Amino acid sequence: DQQVKQNSPSLSVQEGRISILNCDYTNSMFDYFLWYKKYPAEGPTFLISISSIKDKNEDGRFTVFLNKSAKHLSLHIVPSQPGDSAVYFCAAVYGGSQGNLIFGKGTKLSVKP
Amino acid sequence: DVKVTQSSRYLVKRTGEKVFLECVQDMDHENMFWYRQDPGLGLRLIYFSYDVKMKEKGDIPEGYSVSREKKERFSLILESASTNQTSMYLCASSSWLYEQYFGPGTRLTVT
Structure with missing residues:
Protein backbone atom coordinates (compact mmCIF):
# COMPACT_ATOMS: atom_id res chain seq x y z
CA ASP A 1 0.00 0.00 0.00
CA GLN A 2 1.48 3.31 -1.09
CA GLN A 3 2.14 5.68 1.78
CA VAL A 4 3.23 8.53 -0.50
CA LYS A 5 1.23 9.17 -3.65
CA GLN A 6 1.84 11.40 -6.60
CA ASN A 7 -1.33 10.97 -8.59
CA SER A 8 -0.27 12.89 -11.67
CA PRO A 9 2.32 10.99 -13.72
CA SER A 10 2.93 14.03 -15.89
CA LEU A 11 2.36 17.77 -16.07
CA SER A 12 2.90 20.20 -18.91
CA VAL A 13 3.30 23.93 -18.29
CA GLN A 14 4.17 26.96 -20.38
CA GLU A 15 7.44 28.75 -19.65
CA GLY A 16 6.93 31.62 -17.21
CA ARG A 17 3.79 30.15 -15.68
CA ILE A 18 3.41 28.41 -12.33
CA SER A 19 3.99 24.67 -11.98
CA ILE A 20 2.18 22.94 -9.13
CA LEU A 21 3.16 19.40 -8.26
CA ASN A 22 1.06 17.54 -5.73
CA CYS A 23 1.73 14.80 -3.23
CA ASP A 24 -0.55 13.00 -0.77
CA TYR A 25 0.46 10.79 2.13
CA THR A 26 -1.35 8.40 4.41
CA ASN A 27 0.96 7.97 7.40
CA SER A 28 0.31 10.62 10.06
CA MET A 29 3.66 9.72 11.66
CA PHE A 30 5.57 11.41 8.86
CA ASP A 31 7.22 14.54 10.20
CA TYR A 32 9.53 15.63 7.41
CA PHE A 33 8.98 15.91 3.69
CA LEU A 34 11.37 16.41 0.80
CA TRP A 35 11.25 17.06 -2.91
CA TYR A 36 13.83 15.70 -5.31
CA LYS A 37 14.38 16.49 -8.96
CA LYS A 38 15.73 13.94 -11.42
CA TYR A 39 17.02 14.36 -14.94
CA PRO A 40 17.32 11.30 -17.20
CA ALA A 41 20.47 9.24 -16.64
CA GLU A 42 21.33 11.20 -13.48
CA GLY A 43 20.74 10.62 -9.79
CA PRO A 44 18.03 12.60 -7.98
CA THR A 45 19.09 15.91 -6.48
CA PHE A 46 17.61 17.35 -3.33
CA LEU A 47 15.45 20.41 -4.00
CA ILE A 48 13.61 21.57 -0.90
CA SER A 49 12.19 20.18 2.32
CA ILE A 50 9.69 21.03 5.03
CA SER A 51 9.21 19.97 8.61
CA SER A 52 5.74 19.07 9.84
CA ILE A 53 5.85 21.98 12.28
CA LYS A 54 5.75 24.39 9.35
CA ASP A 55 3.21 24.93 6.62
CA LYS A 56 5.42 26.67 4.09
CA ASN A 57 9.04 26.76 3.06
CA GLU A 58 10.45 28.90 0.29
CA ASP A 59 13.73 28.79 -1.60
CA GLY A 60 13.99 31.10 -4.58
CA ARG A 61 11.52 30.00 -7.23
CA PHE A 62 10.52 26.92 -5.25
CA THR A 63 7.94 26.85 -2.46
CA VAL A 64 6.61 23.83 -0.66
CA PHE A 65 3.25 23.96 1.13
CA LEU A 66 2.15 21.44 3.73
CA ASN A 67 -1.46 20.84 4.77
CA LYS A 68 -1.28 18.36 7.62
CA SER A 69 -5.00 18.03 8.12
CA ALA A 70 -5.40 17.01 4.49
CA LYS A 71 -2.14 15.02 4.47
CA HIS A 72 -1.18 16.90 1.36
CA LEU A 73 1.85 18.81 0.18
CA SER A 74 2.58 20.69 -2.98
CA LEU A 75 5.60 22.13 -4.73
CA HIS A 76 5.17 25.43 -6.56
CA ILE A 77 7.69 26.58 -9.14
CA VAL A 78 7.35 30.20 -10.19
CA PRO A 79 8.21 31.13 -12.85
CA SER A 80 8.72 27.81 -14.58
CA GLN A 81 11.71 27.48 -16.89
CA PRO A 82 12.52 24.90 -19.58
CA GLY A 83 15.44 23.70 -17.44
CA ASP A 84 12.91 22.67 -14.78
CA SER A 85 11.74 19.86 -17.08
CA ALA A 86 12.49 16.72 -15.07
CA VAL A 87 10.85 14.07 -12.92
CA TYR A 88 9.97 15.32 -9.44
CA PHE A 89 9.76 12.92 -6.51
CA CYS A 90 8.07 13.63 -3.23
CA ALA A 91 9.47 11.80 -0.19
CA ALA A 92 8.51 11.49 3.47
CA VAL A 93 10.18 10.26 6.64
CA TYR A 94 9.29 9.96 10.31
CA GLY A 95 11.35 10.39 13.41
CA GLY A 96 12.29 7.09 14.93
CA SER A 97 12.94 5.56 11.55
CA GLN A 98 16.53 5.26 10.43
CA GLY A 99 16.16 8.08 7.98
CA ASN A 100 14.49 5.88 5.40
CA LEU A 101 12.72 8.03 2.86
CA ILE A 102 9.44 6.80 1.43
CA PHE A 103 9.21 8.03 -2.16
CA GLY A 104 6.25 8.68 -4.40
CA LYS A 105 6.34 7.40 -7.97
CA GLY A 106 7.20 10.78 -9.41
CA THR A 107 5.66 13.40 -11.70
CA LYS A 108 7.27 14.24 -15.01
CA LEU A 109 7.20 17.99 -15.55
CA SER A 110 7.57 19.42 -19.05
CA VAL A 111 8.02 23.16 -19.36
CA LYS A 112 7.42 24.33 -22.92
CA PRO A 113 9.15 27.44 -24.27
CA ASP B 1 29.85 19.43 -1.70
CA VAL B 2 28.81 15.90 -0.96
CA LYS B 3 30.04 13.50 -3.55
CA VAL B 4 28.64 10.05 -4.10
CA THR B 5 30.24 8.04 -6.85
CA GLN B 6 29.20 4.76 -8.42
CA SER B 7 31.63 2.44 -10.11
CA SER B 8 29.91 2.26 -13.49
CA ARG B 9 27.38 4.38 -15.37
CA TYR B 10 26.39 1.56 -17.72
CA LEU B 11 26.77 -2.18 -17.31
CA VAL B 12 25.70 -5.13 -19.43
CA LYS B 13 25.74 -8.58 -17.86
CA ARG B 14 24.50 -12.03 -18.78
CA THR B 15 21.84 -13.97 -16.94
CA GLY B 16 23.35 -15.94 -14.07
CA GLU B 17 26.42 -13.75 -13.65
CA LYS B 18 27.39 -12.38 -10.27
CA VAL B 19 27.31 -8.57 -10.41
CA PHE B 20 28.98 -6.08 -8.09
CA LEU B 21 27.89 -2.44 -7.93
CA GLU B 22 30.14 -0.19 -5.88
CA CYS B 23 29.29 3.09 -4.21
CA VAL B 24 31.63 5.47 -2.42
CA GLN B 25 30.80 8.66 -0.52
CA ASP B 26 33.27 11.25 0.71
CA MET B 27 31.32 13.03 3.46
CA ASP B 28 31.74 10.59 6.33
CA HIS B 29 28.00 9.83 6.29
CA GLU B 30 26.74 7.11 8.59
CA ASN B 31 23.83 5.98 6.43
CA MET B 32 23.99 4.51 2.96
CA PHE B 33 21.21 3.22 0.73
CA TRP B 34 20.65 1.26 -2.47
CA TYR B 35 17.56 1.88 -4.60
CA ARG B 36 16.37 0.79 -7.97
CA GLN B 37 14.32 3.01 -10.20
CA ASP B 38 11.91 1.63 -12.78
CA PRO B 39 9.46 3.55 -14.97
CA GLY B 40 6.14 4.08 -13.21
CA LEU B 41 7.42 2.54 -9.96
CA GLY B 42 9.52 5.35 -8.56
CA LEU B 43 12.46 4.63 -6.25
CA ARG B 44 12.31 1.40 -4.33
CA LEU B 45 14.66 0.69 -1.44
CA ILE B 46 16.66 -2.52 -1.74
CA TYR B 47 18.98 -2.37 1.28
CA PHE B 48 20.39 0.21 3.62
CA SER B 49 23.16 0.43 6.17
CA TYR B 50 23.48 2.76 9.14
CA ASP B 51 26.93 1.66 10.23
CA VAL B 52 29.91 -0.35 9.11
CA LYS B 53 29.07 -4.04 8.85
CA MET B 54 25.41 -3.29 9.56
CA LYS B 55 22.71 -3.86 6.96
CA GLU B 56 18.96 -3.81 6.86
CA LYS B 57 16.54 -5.06 4.23
CA GLY B 58 14.49 -2.53 2.39
CA ASP B 59 11.30 -3.14 0.43
CA ILE B 60 12.69 -5.39 -2.31
CA PRO B 61 15.80 -7.27 -1.05
CA GLU B 62 15.13 -10.54 -2.86
CA GLY B 63 17.95 -11.47 -5.22
CA TYR B 64 20.34 -8.92 -3.73
CA SER B 65 22.89 -8.73 -0.96
CA VAL B 66 25.11 -5.93 0.31
CA SER B 67 28.44 -5.38 1.97
CA ARG B 68 29.73 -2.48 4.02
CA GLU B 69 33.27 -3.13 5.23
CA SER B 94 22.98 10.68 4.52
CA SER B 95 24.13 11.87 7.92
CA TRP B 96 21.81 12.40 10.88
CA LEU B 97 19.82 14.80 8.73
CA TYR B 98 17.17 13.40 6.47
CA GLU B 99 18.50 14.70 3.16
CA GLN B 100 19.94 11.88 1.12
CA TYR B 101 22.57 12.58 -1.51
CA PHE B 102 22.49 10.40 -4.58
CA GLY B 103 25.12 9.13 -6.95
CA PRO B 104 24.70 9.35 -10.74
CA GLY B 105 23.23 5.88 -11.03
CA THR B 106 24.21 2.68 -12.83
CA ARG B 107 22.08 1.56 -15.74
CA LEU B 108 22.29 -2.26 -15.59
CA THR B 109 21.08 -4.41 -18.46
CA VAL B 110 20.89 -8.16 -17.96
CA THR B 111 20.60 -10.16 -21.19
Whole structure:
Protein backbone atom coordinates (compact mmCIF):
# COMPACT_ATOMS: atom_id res chain seq x y z
CA ASP A 1 0.00 0.00 0.00
CA GLN A 2 1.48 3.31 -1.09
CA GLN A 3 2.14 5.68 1.78
CA VAL A 4 3.23 8.53 -0.50
CA LYS A 5 1.23 9.17 -3.65
CA GLN A 6 1.84 11.40 -6.60
CA ASN A 7 -1.33 10.97 -8.59
CA SER A 8 -0.27 12.89 -11.67
CA PRO A 9 2.32 10.99 -13.72
CA SER A 10 2.93 14.03 -15.89
CA LEU A 11 2.36 17.77 -16.07
CA SER A 12 2.90 20.20 -18.91
CA VAL A 13 3.30 23.93 -18.29
CA GLN A 14 4.17 26.96 -20.38
CA GLU A 15 7.44 28.75 -19.65
CA GLY A 16 6.93 31.62 -17.21
CA ARG A 17 3.79 30.15 -15.68
CA ILE A 18 3.41 28.41 -12.33
CA SER A 19 3.99 24.67 -11.98
CA ILE A 20 2.18 22.94 -9.13
CA LEU A 21 3.16 19.40 -8.26
CA ASN A 22 1.06 17.54 -5.73
CA CYS A 23 1.73 14.80 -3.23
CA ASP A 24 -0.55 13.00 -0.77
CA TYR A 25 0.46 10.79 2.13
CA THR A 26 -1.35 8.40 4.41
CA ASN A 27 0.96 7.97 7.40
CA SER A 28 0.31 10.62 10.06
CA MET A 29 3.66 9.72 11.66
CA PHE A 30 5.57 11.41 8.86
CA ASP A 31 7.22 14.54 10.20
CA TYR A 32 9.53 15.63 7.41
CA PHE A 33 8.98 15.91 3.69
CA LEU A 34 11.37 16.41 0.80
CA TRP A 35 11.25 17.06 -2.91
CA TYR A 36 13.83 15.70 -5.31
CA LYS A 37 14.38 16.49 -8.96
CA LYS A 38 15.73 13.94 -11.42
CA TYR A 39 17.02 14.36 -14.94
CA PRO A 40 17.32 11.30 -17.20
CA ALA A 41 20.47 9.24 -16.64
CA GLU A 42 21.33 11.20 -13.48
CA GLY A 43 20.74 10.62 -9.79
CA PRO A 44 18.03 12.60 -7.98
CA THR A 45 19.09 15.91 -6.48
CA PHE A 46 17.61 17.35 -3.33
CA LEU A 47 15.45 20.41 -4.00
CA ILE A 48 13.61 21.57 -0.90
CA SER A 49 12.19 20.18 2.32
CA ILE A 50 9.69 21.03 5.03
CA SER A 51 9.21 19.97 8.61
CA SER A 52 5.74 19.07 9.84
CA ILE A 53 5.85 21.98 12.28
CA LYS A 54 5.75 24.39 9.35
CA ASP A 55 3.21 24.93 6.62
CA LYS A 56 5.42 26.67 4.09
CA ASN A 57 9.04 26.76 3.06
CA GLU A 58 10.45 28.90 0.29
CA ASP A 59 13.73 28.79 -1.60
CA GLY A 60 13.99 31.10 -4.58
CA ARG A 61 11.52 30.00 -7.23
CA PHE A 62 10.52 26.92 -5.25
CA THR A 63 7.94 26.85 -2.46
CA VAL A 64 6.61 23.83 -0.66
CA PHE A 65 3.25 23.96 1.13
CA LEU A 66 2.15 21.44 3.73
CA ASN A 67 -1.46 20.84 4.77
CA LYS A 68 -1.28 18.36 7.62
CA SER A 69 -5.00 18.03 8.12
CA ALA A 70 -5.40 17.01 4.49
CA LYS A 71 -2.14 15.02 4.47
CA HIS A 72 -1.18 16.90 1.36
CA LEU A 73 1.85 18.81 0.18
CA SER A 74 2.58 20.69 -2.98
CA LEU A 75 5.60 22.13 -4.73
CA HIS A 76 5.17 25.43 -6.56
CA ILE A 77 7.69 26.58 -9.14
CA VAL A 78 7.35 30.20 -10.19
CA PRO A 79 8.21 31.13 -12.85
CA SER A 80 8.72 27.81 -14.58
CA GLN A 81 11.71 27.48 -16.89
CA PRO A 82 12.52 24.90 -19.58
CA GLY A 83 15.44 23.70 -17.44
CA ASP A 84 12.91 22.67 -14.78
CA SER A 85 11.74 19.86 -17.08
CA ALA A 86 12.49 16.72 -15.07
CA VAL A 87 10.85 14.07 -12.92
CA TYR A 88 9.97 15.32 -9.44
CA PHE A 89 9.76 12.92 -6.51
CA CYS A 90 8.07 13.63 -3.23
CA ALA A 91 9.47 11.80 -0.19
CA ALA A 92 8.51 11.49 3.47
CA VAL A 93 10.18 10.26 6.64
CA TYR A 94 9.29 9.96 10.31
CA GLY A 95 11.35 10.39 13.41
CA GLY A 96 12.29 7.09 14.93
CA SER A 97 12.94 5.56 11.55
CA GLN A 98 16.53 5.26 10.43
CA GLY A 99 16.16 8.08 7.98
CA ASN A 100 14.49 5.88 5.40
CA LEU A 101 12.72 8.03 2.86
CA ILE A 102 9.44 6.80 1.43
CA PHE A 103 9.21 8.03 -2.16
CA GLY A 104 6.25 8.68 -4.40
CA LYS A 105 6.34 7.40 -7.97
CA GLY A 106 7.20 10.78 -9.41
CA THR A 107 5.66 13.40 -11.70
CA LYS A 108 7.27 14.24 -15.01
CA LEU A 109 7.20 17.99 -15.55
CA SER A 110 7.57 19.42 -19.05
CA VAL A 111 8.02 23.16 -19.36
CA LYS A 112 7.42 24.33 -22.92
CA PRO A 113 9.15 27.44 -24.27
CA ASP B 1 29.85 19.43 -1.70
CA VAL B 2 28.81 15.90 -0.96
CA LYS B 3 30.04 13.50 -3.55
CA VAL B 4 28.64 10.05 -4.10
CA THR B 5 30.24 8.04 -6.85
CA GLN B 6 29.20 4.76 -8.42
CA SER B 7 31.63 2.44 -10.11
CA SER B 8 29.91 2.26 -13.49
CA ARG B 9 27.38 4.38 -15.37
CA TYR B 10 26.39 1.56 -17.72
CA LEU B 11 26.77 -2.18 -17.31
CA VAL B 12 25.70 -5.13 -19.43
CA LYS B 13 25.74 -8.58 -17.86
CA ARG B 14 24.50 -12.03 -18.78
CA THR B 15 21.84 -13.97 -16.94
CA GLY B 16 23.35 -15.94 -14.07
CA GLU B 17 26.42 -13.75 -13.65
CA LYS B 18 27.39 -12.38 -10.27
CA VAL B 19 27.31 -8.57 -10.41
CA PHE B 20 28.98 -6.08 -8.09
CA LEU B 21 27.89 -2.44 -7.93
CA GLU B 22 30.14 -0.19 -5.88
CA CYS B 23 29.29 3.09 -4.21
CA VAL B 24 31.63 5.47 -2.42
CA GLN B 25 30.80 8.66 -0.52
CA ASP B 26 33.27 11.25 0.71
CA MET B 27 31.32 13.03 3.46
CA ASP B 28 31.74 10.59 6.33
CA HIS B 29 28.00 9.83 6.29
CA GLU B 30 26.74 7.11 8.59
CA ASN B 31 23.83 5.98 6.43
CA MET B 32 23.99 4.51 2.96
CA PHE B 33 21.21 3.22 0.73
CA TRP B 34 20.65 1.26 -2.47
CA TYR B 35 17.56 1.88 -4.60
CA ARG B 36 16.37 0.79 -7.97
CA GLN B 37 14.32 3.01 -10.20
CA ASP B 38 11.91 1.63 -12.78
CA PRO B 39 9.46 3.55 -14.97
CA GLY B 40 6.14 4.08 -13.21
CA LEU B 41 7.42 2.54 -9.96
CA GLY B 42 9.52 5.35 -8.56
CA LEU B 43 12.46 4.63 -6.25
CA ARG B 44 12.31 1.40 -4.33
CA LEU B 45 14.66 0.69 -1.44
CA ILE B 46 16.66 -2.52 -1.74
CA TYR B 47 18.98 -2.37 1.28
CA PHE B 48 20.39 0.21 3.62
CA SER B 49 23.16 0.43 6.17
CA TYR B 50 23.48 2.76 9.14
CA ASP B 51 26.93 1.66 10.23
CA VAL B 52 29.91 -0.35 9.11
CA LYS B 53 29.07 -4.04 8.85
CA MET B 54 25.41 -3.29 9.56
CA LYS B 55 22.71 -3.86 6.96
CA GLU B 56 18.96 -3.81 6.86
CA LYS B 57 16.54 -5.06 4.23
CA GLY B 58 14.49 -2.53 2.39
CA ASP B 59 11.30 -3.14 0.43
CA ILE B 60 12.69 -5.39 -2.31
CA PRO B 61 15.80 -7.27 -1.05
CA GLU B 62 15.13 -10.54 -2.86
CA GLY B 63 17.95 -11.47 -5.22
CA TYR B 64 20.34 -8.92 -3.73
CA SER B 65 22.89 -8.73 -0.96
CA VAL B 66 25.11 -5.93 0.31
CA SER B 67 28.44 -5.38 1.97
CA ARG B 68 29.73 -2.48 4.02
CA GLU B 69 33.27 -3.13 5.23
CA LYS B 70 34.26 0.54 5.36
CA LYS B 71 32.22 3.57 6.26
CA GLU B 72 32.61 5.23 2.88
CA ARG B 73 31.83 2.21 0.72
CA PHE B 74 28.60 0.28 0.21
CA SER B 75 28.41 -2.52 -2.32
CA LEU B 76 25.34 -4.09 -3.89
CA ILE B 77 25.67 -7.66 -5.08
CA LEU B 78 23.41 -9.50 -7.48
CA GLU B 79 24.17 -13.12 -6.69
CA SER B 80 22.80 -14.49 -9.97
CA ALA B 81 21.62 -11.76 -12.31
CA SER B 82 18.23 -12.17 -13.95
CA THR B 83 16.53 -10.17 -16.69
CA ASN B 84 14.03 -8.70 -14.22
CA GLN B 85 16.95 -7.02 -12.49
CA THR B 86 17.52 -4.81 -15.51
CA SER B 87 17.09 -1.37 -14.01
CA MET B 88 18.66 1.91 -12.92
CA TYR B 89 20.47 1.42 -9.60
CA LEU B 90 20.97 4.42 -7.36
CA CYS B 91 23.15 4.73 -4.30
CA ALA B 92 22.61 7.43 -1.67
CA SER B 93 24.11 8.53 1.62
CA SER B 94 22.98 10.68 4.52
CA SER B 95 24.13 11.87 7.92
CA TRP B 96 21.81 12.40 10.88
CA LEU B 97 19.82 14.80 8.73
CA TYR B 98 17.17 13.40 6.47
CA GLU B 99 18.50 14.70 3.16
CA GLN B 100 19.94 11.88 1.12
CA TYR B 101 22.57 12.58 -1.51
CA PHE B 102 22.49 10.40 -4.58
CA GLY B 103 25.12 9.13 -6.95
CA PRO B 104 24.70 9.35 -10.74
CA GLY B 105 23.23 5.88 -11.03
CA THR B 106 24.21 2.68 -12.83
CA ARG B 107 22.08 1.56 -15.74
CA LEU B 108 22.29 -2.26 -15.59
CA THR B 109 21.08 -4.41 -18.46
CA VAL B 110 20.89 -8.16 -17.96
CA THR B 111 20.60 -10.16 -21.19
